[in-house]
Structures are given as C-alpha cells and as structure tokens.
Amino acid sequence: MEKEKKKDELVQLNIKETTMCDATAQMLRKAEKDGVETAFHRAATMKACPIGADSACCKHCSMGPCRLNAKDPYGKVGVCGATIDTIQARNFARMVASGAAAHTDHGMSMLDLFREVVNGHIKEYRIKDTIKLEEVCREIGIEVEGRTPEEMAMDLYHELERTYTQVEGEIPFAKRVPEKTLETWRKHGVVPRGAMREIMELMHRTHMGVDQHYENITKQCSRTALSDGWGGSMVATEISDILFGTPVPVRAEVNMGCLKEDEVNVIIHGHEPNLFESMLDSVNDPSLIQAAKDAGAKGINLVGMCCSGAEMLSRHGIPHAGNFMSTEAILITGAVDAMGVDVQCIKQGLAKVAECYGTNLFTTNPRCHIEGVEHIQFEEHAPRECTDAIVERAIVRFKNRKLPIEIPQIRNLGVHGFSHEYINYMLGGSFRSSYTPLNDNIINGRIRGVAGVVGCTNPRVKQDWVHVELVKELIKRDVLVVQTGCSQIALAKAGLYTPEAAHLAGAGLREVCETVGMPPVLGLGSCVDNSRILIACAEMVRVGGLGESIADLPVAGAAPEWMSEKAISIGHYFVASGVYTVFGVTFPIVEGTKFHKLLFEGLADMGFGTWGFTPDPYEMARMMVAHIDAKRKALGIDKSRERVLMDMASRRDLEAA
Template identity: 80%
Template sequence: MEKEETGSKKTVNVRDLTICDATAQMLEKAKRDGVETAFDRALSMKACPIGADSACCKHCAMGPCRLSSKDPYGKVGVCGATIDTIQARNFARMVASGAAAHTDHGMAMLDLFREVVNGNITDYQIKDTEKLESVAQSIGIETEGREMKDIALDLYKELERTYTQVDGEIPFAARVPEKTLETWRKAGIVPRGAMREIMELMHRTHMGVDQHYENITKQSSRTALSDGWGGSMVATEISDILYGTPSPVSVNVNMGCLKEDQVNIIVHGHEPNMFESILSSVNEPTLIQAAKDAGAKGINLVGMCCSGAEMMSRHGVPHAGNFMSTEAILVTNAVDAMCVDIQCIKQGLVKVADCYNTPLITTNTRAHIEGATHIEFKDHDPRACTDEVVIRAISRFKNRKGPVEIPKIQNIGIHGFSHEYINYMLGGSFRGSYTPLNDNIINGRIRGAAGVVGCTNPRVKQDWVHVELVKELIKNDVLVLQTGCSQVALAKAGLYTPEAACLAGPGLSEVCEAVGMPPVLGMGSCVDNSRILVAASQMVKEGGLGNSIADLPLAGAAPEWMSEKAISIGQYFVASGVYTIFGVTFPIIEGTKFHKLLFEGLEQQGFGKWGFTADPYEMAKLMIAHIDKKRKALGLDKGKERVLVDMATRREMSAA
C-alpha cells in the first residue's frame, strides 16, 4: 500500500467532494491510510477538453483527428468528416454501447426465464403469476383458461423477438401510446430487434459509411428505443415475474448498515440472479453456524449500486451506498467480501480491497478484473458460487486485521414503487388506475412529474446536484420518480419518507399526505427506467393529458451521469417525447448543427429534446418551465376553482 506523497498532490477538503457524511469520513480515513480512490484520480487527471466536446475521431488509422471546439467548422478530418458527422458518430457509439449493456442484461434474464419455465433450473421459480399474465396480455397473448407454463412459454417466444427479430416491430411497441407510435413510424424509428439495431448503428458509424448527422441520429433513436422499450423493459418485467414485483418497504441505507460483530458481505452490480442466490446462501443454517463458530454473531448481507437497489425494493435488503461510495466502503475494513457481477464496477476496487485484505470476487463470465478472485456464477448451479463467497467472507472475518471504523449513519426510506403498486396506491384493489394522478395534475395540485435518474460522477460533488435538484422540484409541486444511484443519493438525504412531504409545495404535499406517500418515488435500478416509460404511457391512456408522451407535463434529468448507458437512456426518453437534461458535461459543441438537432430539432419533429446544465437550480428552472409549457398547451395553465364536495353531493354523483 503506497503512502500519499505530501506536497506533490493537491490537498482538497473532502467536503468539497461529497455531501455524504459516511463517504466523507471514509475518504478521510483513506487519506490517513494512504489509499487512493476515484476521487483522488479525478483530481489528478483532467478531462480531455477535445474529447469532452466530442471533437475528436479515432474510428480509423488515418487519425485520430482533432477538431477545435473554438472553430468547429475551421477544418475537417483526414477523410473529410465534418464536426457534425464526428459528433454524431461518437454520440451514436455511446448509444450503441449503452443499449448493448442493457440488451445483454435483458437477454440473460430471458435465457434464465426460459430455463426456469422448462424446468431445467429449479433454484428460481415464477413468483408473480399476476405479473406474468399482465405482461402476456399487454402484448396480445391469450391467458384466459390457460396453464401458467403455456403462457410463460408463449411469452418467452414473443419476447425473444425483442433481440433476434430482423424485421417488424418489437413486442413492447404494443404498449406505446398510439400517437407516439405514429410519430415513430412516420420517422422510421420503430425498433425491429435490438441485435439488428445495435449492429446497424455500429456499421453506420464505421469510417466511410453514414456521413450525415441527421441520418446517424435517426438510427441512434431507433437503437435507443430498442433498449428502453426492449432490452431494459424485458429485464425489468422478467425480474418481476421471477423474483416478485416490488411494493413499498422500509429500508435502511448508508454505511451504518455494516455490523462490526457480523460477517459483512457486499453485493455490487446489476443482475439480480446472483443477489437472489446469495440471499439464500446467507440464510443457510450450516453457513450461519460456521459464521458463529468463527466468532461472528451472524451474516450481514448489504447491497450497493443497482443490484442493491433491486434487492432493496424487493426484499428490504439494506443498501450501503451508490457508485462513488463503492471504494470508500472498503476503507471501513468491515467488509469481509465484496461480490460483483457486471456494469459500473471500478477496476480500482482491486487495489483498495487489497489494502484491507478484503476478497473482491468477480462472478460473471463477461466481467473479469485483473487481480480479483473469480468464482464463476452459473444459473444452473448458483449456490456453488454464492456459498463459496460466504465461506471466504467468514474466513476473512475470522482473520480480520487492523481496526474497523464504520460510520454510524443510517437513513430510513420507503422504496419499491413499481408501476403496479402506484396503480394500486392511487385507486385500490378494485379501482386501481392513474386517474387520481392525472386529476391532480389537471387540477394543479401536482404541477407535473419528473424522472430523475442516473449515476454519480467524481467530476461534481457526490449527491449534491441530485439532492438540490429534487428539493427544488418537489418545492414547486413536481412529483419525482427516481431510479438508480440517484435513488440512493435521495434516500441518504432523507427524502424517501412520507414526512419529506413537508418539503414539497402545498399541492403536492396535500396529495402525499392524503395517499401516505413520499414526494419522491423510488422505482428501482437504472434498468428500471422502463417503469417510468410504462407509467408515462399509462398517464396518456387514462386521458386528459394529451395523446402522446410528448404532450405530458413531464421532464427528465440525469444530473450526475457518467456511463454510456446513460446516453442510451437519455436518447430513448428523448425519442419517446421527454425533455431530458444532463448535468456534469455533454459530448457536444454548442452552436453546431448537431447540437441544434438534439437541443431543438428533435422536438420540432414531434419528439422530446436534450438539455444541459451543471447547475441544479438552473436544471430545475428549465424542467419546470418545460412542464409549464406543456400545461399551457393542454389548457391547464389557468388554475381551476377547488370545490369542497359534501356528502349529499357525493351521493348525487354516485347515483348519476
């Protein structure tokens, strides 16, 4: 473990890096221990200004070609590529990579589903038969009087087209509001199959193929939609069918979830299969006894990042923190094993884990890390992996070295607001619907809705932009739907309790108090952004708020994004009709034709549009202005008189 060389590195107050007290405490300890984290690397490594503006092209060996953001049309690449072509290609490849990540995840879930249905895998079963039937019905599969296995097999065959189909429309296009789908068809961007769209987009961005920024962007939209309404949506729906559809549960969040006198196992990644299996392993009586024989009081399972968010929502498993806290939590010296699978896993975790003699265990065949221990996770025999993880964690607990320092910070929040539960929450078992939500938007108690999603990024103060943005939104009566690492940021800030309604505007506060809900609804992991799409479609279906998603008083934001997945998510929201603002940075040069297309032109074609600002207050201002613009277009800009209805009038209404 290398000690920090004082005087050679810039000293920074950790409070400038994060608003998370637990992470700040661990960063101070890391500094004392001479341990480097991503926060340190971000300070010592400046972002490439040419790359940040997407003004470079390295798609062939004639380059890399570097253009100037100050004079973007002053020169072209060696092949003649203009700044707009270069930017569109770079943007498209981020969409392709992000869509591929979600698509591969979704296809893995679908493969597991097939094997469970066919009886080849018995460690998992279908837990939510109602969800199975509703998903099947949503894409036209007959369910009345049929066996569950037959419905499930038909659903598998139909959803497989999401990935492998080479022509036609993906199955979940049936869920898209008619007017929105009409806009897609007119533009020629209804996805056929995810594999074809990603392959075609990568081909188009090869040197010498598609060289018109508008045409490249068209395929970017088609590919992104194959993610949001395809790969991601399949992953969420199949996970619900197999593991249960989330409903509200009270969960502890933050590093205080670790227990010094227990074997602490962290699971970090994105696929629920491994987490579900390790949940069984930590409850295995023989392993619990082994932990006690080693001197522990028990085994403590804690989640991080997005698979943690899924388990938090489904099973109430405690959650230790989001992406930028994954190294910091190892510094506690209380983590006896960190088990990871795919996506958002920092390679730097290996070195930090090594400093504290913590096993870092990779489990997925797609994602090995040099220096980490690899224990292959196989769906047909999952416990072979997860039992071994627990055994290694017990061994590490027994041989812990050095002091343990756990931040005594826990935050309680309510998580698990799936589309299905929101439907039930608003209307009950027999009258479940989005009508109360639409009615309260129409009457002005709720101004509109906002999806706030995404990662955390060391280029900005951890969690701060998320928290300040959401506070501004709810203060202005905007209901917030939250997913991914942003959900954890808000939970740590105490915004996931019904009591947080006191921070909301008078209208939203009144609705929250009447329903008993927080002003911020946690919907799951980043792949669960598809729940927001389903909710938006349902709002259109209920009526009164326009005929397409683009008509809704709705906006989206990824305030601290960092991954290519975020670009794909942003583009599928924009293509679906949502004004979407990103923070931190954006890979584009302002004033170019490509910039004008993304930030203005797409909206003029009937889609949503992109926005950018790093400032949370400006972000909130832009989102609220957009929501107000949509309200005005719907004729909802004038407040309606609120009438108190007495019991006699209610009887008359019921009789009518």
C-alpha cells in the same frame, strides 16, 4: 516506508467540495490517512480532455485520431473529410450503441434464465408473480384464459425473444406505446425491429466511410435507443418482476451504517438480480449462519450497492450501503469481509482498495473479470455453488480480521419499492386501481407535473449534491419526482424517502402526499427500471386528459450527475419517446453546431422530445419547470381550477356510479 511515501504523494481532497455524503467523506479522510487512492483522488489529478469532452475528436480509423477545434468547429475537417457534425453524431451514436448493448445484454440474460426456469432446467428459481405474468401476456396479445402459468410463460418467452432477434417488424412492447407516439416513430422510421439488428446497424453506420449525415445517424441512434428503453430494459424489468416478485413499498435503510462490526459483512454490487437472489438464500442458510457463529460472529449481514442493490432494496428491503461513487469508500471501513460483483459500473480500482484492507473481492460473471481478482463463476443451474463459496470465504476473513474497523454510524430510513403496478394501486385502491387521480390532480394543478430524476454519480461534481438540490427545487414547486439507480440512493441518504419529507414540498403536492401517505419522491429500482417510468408515461396518456402522446405530457427527465454510456442511451430513449431530458456535468457536443441544434431543438419540431443541458441544479429545475408549464399551457390546464383530491370516499362514489 513505501506506504508513507505514497501517503505524502496522495492528493489531499477538499472533502466538503467532493461529497455531501458524510459517510463517504469520513472514509475519504481515512483513505488519505492510510495512503489509499480512490476515484475521487484520480479525478482530482487527471484533467478531462477538453477536445474529447466536446466530442470534437475522431479515432474511428488509423488516419487519425483527428482533432477539431471546438472554438472554430467548421474551421477544418478530419483527414477523410468528416465534418464536426458527422464526427459528433458518430461519437454520440456509439455511446448510445454501447449503453443499449449493456441493457440489452442484461435483458437477454434475464430472458435466458426465464426460458430455463420455464423449461424446468433450472429448479433454484421459479415464477413468483403469476399476476404480473398474466398482465404482461395480455398487454402483448398472448391468450391467458384457461391456461397454466407454464403455458403462458413459454409463449411469453418466444414473443419477447423477438425483442432481440427480430430483423423486421416491431418489437413486442411497441404495443404499449401510445398510438400518436407510435405514429411519430413510424413516420420517421424509428420503430425498433430487434435490438441486435439496431445495435449492429448503428455500429456499421458509424464505421469510417459509411453514414456521413448527422441527421441520418441520429435517426438510427433513436431507433437503437428505443430498442433499449422499450426493449432490452423493459424485458429485464418485467422478467425480473415475474421471477422474483414485483416490488411493493418497504421500509429499508441506506448508508454505510448498515454494516455491522460483529457480523460477517457481505456486499453484492452490480446489476444482475439473480446473483443477489441466490446470495439471499446463502446468507440465510442455517449451516452457514452456524459457521459464522463458530467463527465468532453474531450472524451474516447482507448489504447491497449500486443497481442490483437498488433492486433488492425495492424488492426485499435489503439494506443499501451507497451508490457508485461510494463503492471504494465502503471498503475503507475494513468491515467488508467479501464483495461479489457481476457487471456494469464496477471500478477496476476496487481491486487495489480491497487489497489494502484485506477484503475478499470476487468477480462472478464471464463478461467481467478484473486483473488480479479471483473469479468464482456464477452458474444459474447451480447458483449456490458461487454464493455459498463467497460467504464461506467471508467467514474466514471475519475470523482473521487484522485491521481496525471504522464504520460511519449513519443510517437513513426510507420507503422504497414503488413499481408501476403499486403506484396504480396506491392511487386508486384495490377495486379502482388507476392513474386517474394522478391525472386529475395534474389537471387541477395540485400536482404541477412529474419529473424523472435518474442516473449516476460522477467525481467531476460534488457527490449527490446536484441530485439533492435539483429534487428539492422540483418538489418545492409541486413536481412529483420518480427515481431510479444511483440517484435514488443519493436522495434516500438525504432523507427524502420518508412520508415526512412532504413538508419540503409545495402545498399541492404536500396535500397529495399526506392524503395518500407517500413520500414526494418515489424510488422505482435500478437503472434498467427506467422502463417503469416509460410505462407510467404511457398510462398517463391512456387514462386521458393530458394529451394524446408522451410528448404532450407535463413531464421532464434529468440525469444530473451522469457518467456512463448507459445514461446516454437512457436519455436518448426518453427524448425519442417525447420527454424533455436535461443532463448535468457535461455534454459531449459542441454548442452551436448543426448536430447540437438537431438534438436541442430539431427533434422537438419532429414530434419527439428534446435535450437540455446545465451543470447547475437550480437552472436545471427552472428549465424543467418551464417545460412542464409550457406543456400545461398547451393542454389548457394552466389556469386555476377546482382542486379535487381523490380520497377513499371519492373512490367509493365513483365505484357506485
């Protein structure tokens, strides 16, 4: 009776305007039939605060909260006298600080694991990619000749530790930054020292009564964001590659059809690859497989979600069930026997949905507990204790399934795992691995430019739609697209991760894709793996022909459906690195203010990139292509030239020369 009453009260969504993911749509219809609420329903019944959305409020002390009028931003000030520009800059900076802290803490966790592995204190993980280890050591000045992997790794640990703890100097990966870009950072005093110091100082500056000039706050905001992109996130990516293997292209499936009704389904959702790597061992343990068969299952089916799922998709070809806004929907299938979560992008609403469908939901990380959810602590020194326990509980749940199962029979096959290293190899081959063919084909116009389309999904817009429409528009205009995170899964579900999708690209990009045998959209991994895009940009500058700094490149970035503070940090470290970056959905600044003008115009005048905003994917594509074309014109490559594609014969000729 209680359930029927709730079913009557549950808002009925316009499903076609809510998501373009057919599997999620099917599960939302089932949720409404079952009387189960999701984030989509809550968003439909909860209006976003217009003052907060414009960042025209301040609650940093108890004299407020102070609410300013976005329509008359200079009509009044806060109780302490803070102007709209100070208030907005503080709010924006705190989003950057929080987002950078999330990535930095994740990176430090990976570095802690690395230290324990190198010291021999953890035996369950090992260094898998010694070539990557050597390459990273060389790039930051660590001697590699005649040394063991353990010796190099220990030096690398101590060097990368400075990324977090250093109070003066420049973070280690500043050595990867193009010289002219680094000169701009030094000129404006934004080269990161250590992430802990930058985040701490930014939080201090945004305290009531400290920094009260939006330009000065933005300076530290940039420094903090850069400590994320070229620091915490980059460390997380590089250490993950060294420990677990650098991704190479793999064919893998995404979407909810990856669940199997006759198997024990285990989902891992979050951002820490060490949990997922251990779970991979657990589900392949012969004794646990036999236990599953004894319970009546054909086997154990491991599936990923969100960013750790994207890493395992790229690294091992593990199927991926869906992005952030589908994490509740997949539980509605009734087929998920256990979901283990760690940190970041974990909805508290999962607890209620899991309870409704009898799914075992477990938190595993000390940073993230959920009220009413059982916690099984994951310890790197004994990881299988946690992951085996989750599998065992999943087997029990499979044996005692009571509710009907409904799995959307939709699976989308694609090619994933395009790390920076593989792109380098793919373009130049084993003996001349290089970005030269990419640069050459940008210079001759076959490829117009490169766009990074990344970020979250947000229930304030139709799920996946802005991502998909934007990318279709970009590749149609010969813009090569690289992706990370939830955006990657949106495009994979839309079928754009196959080489055959090249028929949707413009003539120039299509020819490159067909020659190389690649999709027009390349998936790089999780949201911390945006650092791969930074490395690629630096390599494009190093190879030559496209300017002397990242700000010279014909590249652009976008987060069409962003929702988290991590996205703001990511966006700002791309802007501070020199990349024009466009966000969708909404933007937390009042248009027409001095702070808005600084971010959307002034930073570019200082030699950085600049921000852009529009919720419309077609306008977003137009803005990004216009920027790319302006950069081509500035480089003098906007006129037609002889278009030469670097095929294998051309590479051999170069080698002979």
